[in-house]
Amino acid sequence: MKNILILANGDMAKHFVQWVGKSRIDDNNYYITCNNHTESILKTTSNLSFIKEDPTSYLRLSNIMRNIEFAVVFIVMENREEGFATYRNIRLIAPRLRIVFSSKWDDLYINDDNVKVINIHELMANSLYEELPNVPVIAKNIGLAKGEIMELLVPFGSSYAYRHIGSVSHRKWRIILIYRKDKQIFVNNATMIKPNDRLIIAGNSTLLEEVYSSVTERKRLFPEPFGKNLYFIIDFNQNIEDIEIMLKEAIYLKEHLLDSKLYIRVLHMKNSNILEELKKNESETIYILDDCDSSELFNIIEYDTSECDIGLFLIDDTIFRKKIQERLYLLKRPIYIFGENSIYNIPKAMVLMGDEVEMEMLSSSVFDICETLNLKLSLCNYDPEGDFSEKKNILEHYETLANLHSFKIEIKEKKSNPIREIRAQSNILHIAPFDKSVMNRPIANFFSQNFSRYFLGIKKHPTLLIPIED
Numbered sequence: 001m002k003n004i005l006i007l008a009n010g011d012m013a014k015h016f017v018q019w020v021g022k023s024r025i026d027d028n029n030y031y032i033t034c035n036n037h038t039e040s041i042l043k044t045t046s047n048l049s050f051i052k053e054d055p056t057s058y059l060r061l062s063n064i065m066r067n068i069e070f071a072v073v074f075i076v077m078e079n080r081e082e083g084f085a086t087y088r089n090i091r092l093i094a095p096r097l098r099i100v101f102s103s104k105w106d107d108l109y110i111n112d113d114n115v116k117v118i119n120i121h122e123l124m125a126n127s128l129y130e131e132l133p134n135v136p137v138i139a140k141n142i143g144l145a146k147g148e149i150m151e152l153l154v155p156f157g158s159s160y161a162y163r164h165i166g167s168v169s170h171r172k173w174r175i176i177l178i179y180r181k182d183k184q185i186f187v188n189n190a191t192m193i194k195p196n197d198r199l200i201i202a203g204n205s206t207l208l209e210e211v212y213s214s215v216t217e218r219k220r221l222f223p224e225p226f227g228k229n230l231y232f233i234i235d236f237n238q239n240i241e242d243i244e245i246m247l248k249e250a251i252y253l254k255e256h257l258l259d260s261k262l263y264i265r266v267l268h269m270k271n272s273n274i275l276e277e278l279k280k281n282e283s284e285t286i287y288i289l290d291d292c293d294s295s296e297l298f299n300i301i302e303y304d305t306s307e308c309d310i311g312l313f314l315i316d317d318t319i320f321r322k323k324i325q326e327r328l329y330l331l332k333r334p335i336y337i338f339g340e341n342s343i344y345n346i347p348k349a350m351v352l353m354g355d356e357v358e359m360e361m362l363s364s365s366v367f368d369i370c371e372t373l374n375l376k377l378s379l380c381n382y383d384p385e386g387d388f389s390e391k392k393n394i395l396e397h398y399e400t401l402a403n404l405h406s407f408k409i410e411i412k413e414k415k416s417n418p419i420r421e422i423r424a425q426s427n428i429l430h431i432a433p434f435d436k437s438v439m440n441r442p443i444a445n446f447f448s449q450n451f452s453r454y455f456l457g458i459k460k461h462p463t464l465l466i467p468i469e470d
Contacts, residue, residue, distance in 0.1 A: 002071040005064070006032040007055040007086055010078035012102060012120065021048060031068065056082050058089045065093050071155075076102040084108075087115070096156065096400070113181070113196055148205045152212050156195040156400070159368055160215045160225050162361040164469040165191045167332040169227040171309060173203025173211055190469060192361075222257060222368040226333050226467070227311025229260050231304060233297070235267040235319055236274065242316075245342060247281070249462075250314050252344045253336070254285065256373055263308050265300070266291045267319075298327060305331050312336060317459055325438075332467040334365070335434060339462035341427055346462070348376040349429040352418055358433045358468050359394045365466050366431055367405050375429060378410040382418040422458055430455060434465035 008017060013034055020030055030048045033055050053060040055075075073090055077083040083101065087110065090099060099115045101108075110117055154161055160168065165175055166189030177200040178185040178193070185191065193199070199215070201208060214224050223230075232250040234243055247264075254262040262285065269275050269291040279288050292300060301324065304310065313328060314336045320328070328335055336343075349370050353359060370377045379398055381391050395411065402409045414421070422430065432438075432455060455463065 001027050001029055003029045003031065003068050005068075005070045005073045006030060006034075006076065007073065008032060008034045008076040009082075010076070012078070012104075013076040016074070016076055016102075017048075031064070031070075033064075055086045055089070058092060061086070061089045062093050065090075070094075070097065072098045072100060074100045074102070080105050080108070098155075148208065149200070149202050150208050150212065152199050152201065152215055154193055154195055154197045154199060155216055158195070158215055158217075159221050159364045160193050161195045161364055163193050163225060163364075165189050165193070167467050167469070168193075168225045169309060169311065171306075172207050173201055176200045176202050192469075222365055222372055223260070223311030223334055227305070228309045230254055230257065230262045230312050230314060231301075231308065231310040232262060232264045232314040233267065233316075233319060233324075234264060234278075235316065236270060237268050238316065238318075240274070246314070246316065246338050247278075249338060249343050251281070251286070252342075253312075253314065257312070258372070260311075261285045261287065261308075263287050263289055263304065263310070265289045265297070265304065267297065268293060297324065301327060302331065305333065314338070329434065329436065329438075329467070334467065335463075335465040337463040337465065340460050341462065343373070343429060343462055346375065346427045346429050348378055348427065349373075349431050349464075350378045350380055350422070350425065351431050352422075353379065353381045353391045353394050354433065356391075356393055358435075360397055361468055362431065362433055362466050363398060363401055367401055367407060369429075369431070369464065371405065371407065373429075376410065377407070378412060378428075380412040380414075380418075380421070382412075382414050382416050382421045384415065384417055388413045419455065419458070422455055423460070425461065428461050429464060430458075430461045431464045431466065433468040435468045438465065 006013075006017065006020070008014075017032060017034060020032075028047065031051055032048060033051045033053055051064060053064055055061050055064075075083050075086050075090075077086065083103075087099065087101060090097060091112075096114055099112075101110065101115055101117045102120060103117050104120045106119065106121065108117065108119075165187050168175070175187055175193075178187055178191065179198040179200070180194065180196070201211060203211075214221050230250065230253060232247070234247070236243070250262055250264070254260055264278070264281075264287065266275070266278070266289065275288075275291070282288055289304070310333060312334050315324075315328075315338070317337050317339075320335065320337055349366070351359075351362065351366055366377065369375070379395070381388050398409060401407075422428075
């Protein structure tokens with residue numbers, strides 16, 4: 001449940017609090033500062049708490065906010081100076097917290113990306129304007145009016161933040177527009193979604209409710225937004241004992257990634273007895289797909305990805321490197337590459353710092369997978385020259401997300417060769433970006449400064465590749 005803080009006084013505040021009291025949304029807890037009259041009309045509402053404190057006092061406001069994590073604060077006040085003083089106090093306590101500021105002053109301007117100022121006069125004028133003849137209706141009156149067109153805000157820390165449109169799974173819905181800093185953006189596959197974007201989405205109304213939850217929820221949704229289910233490719237040209245270990249890992253991941261199904265695509269099955277043994281694992285959430293050879297897999301895999309809503313591929317390093325890495329790259333899905341160590345024996349994930357934009361795009365999935373699998377997170381800046389200053393923004397970004405998730409991260413800075421450091425680690429999941437350079441690994445890459453891409457030769461650790469737009 002989300003906690004909402006409402007700092008209110010005056011007639012407008014009274015009407016707003018009354019609307020809150022009549023709300024059918026039970027997923028929020030409301031903490032309200034207002035007068036006794038407003039409190040008296042809502043005493044029967046269970047999810048409202050009234051606070052007798054002056055929000056213009058920094059000390060008293062900090063007492064309110066100290067022990068409760070609020071998702072958003074509403075400032076609805078009659079007096080301009082009191083409202084602005086309250087805003088300044090909130091910013092001293094929580095610099096990035098989202099604020100909705102009700103204003104009846106046309107010259108009020110707040111230069112803050114995390115504040116939405118609602119001008120009451122403009123709102124009223126807009127409502128009157130919509131009643132004029134020959135004026136197009138707004139989105140809420142378009143189509144069936146059953147929720148098939150929706151606007152939603154992308155919170156900081158959403159699994160959709162820093163994703164390109166092309167990497168988001170769209171089944172029976174689409175992102176139509178993005179509004180960012182009062183500008184309208186027509187989207188394409190290369191458009192990146194950023195925190196505080198307002199998305200206009202359209203599609204099946206029931207499905208959009210699920211999309212809304214997945215966009216606004218901050219954790220434990222991986223492999224979304226790439227897709228929902230897992231796809232494990234087994235090549236029976238491999239050692240049977242190795243296959244059994246990988247199957248155990250695949251089932252482990254399916255059980256820990258919430259509400260996911262596991263689809264197993266079989267290659268080169270030569271023994272019907274082994275296939276029958278494999279099918280004993282079938283259930284309502286585990287499916288064995290027909291046997292095929294490598295050439296057929298190229299044609300089948302794209303169809304399976306769409307039909308089965310695949311969000312994560314599970315694959316052996318040999319199959320990935322020699323057969324289908326380019327096809328998987330085009331599908332823009334995360335890839336889990338099995339290592340000599342099994343995921344169920346691993347306590348920690350490691351991310352090597354690299355390009356700033358790529359690190360931002362990785363971040364939501366990194367925290368999501370670590371929370372889901374109960375892994376510690378180590379963010380490592382290994383630089384042969386010992387130059388750590390360039391990664392300052394990456395550190396700040398991950399520390400901010402860590403605070404949002406109440407998740408501790410380990411920061412390592414060391415003058416050393418990153419590949420040597422990875423080889424020396426034991427029992428880690430290596431999380432890295434998946435872009436074109438992963439597929440180009442000549443020997444000369446060992447001497448490149450961009451070490452994070454050249455790790456597939458280290459078979460000791462399992463690797464999770466997160467797709468990145470080049």
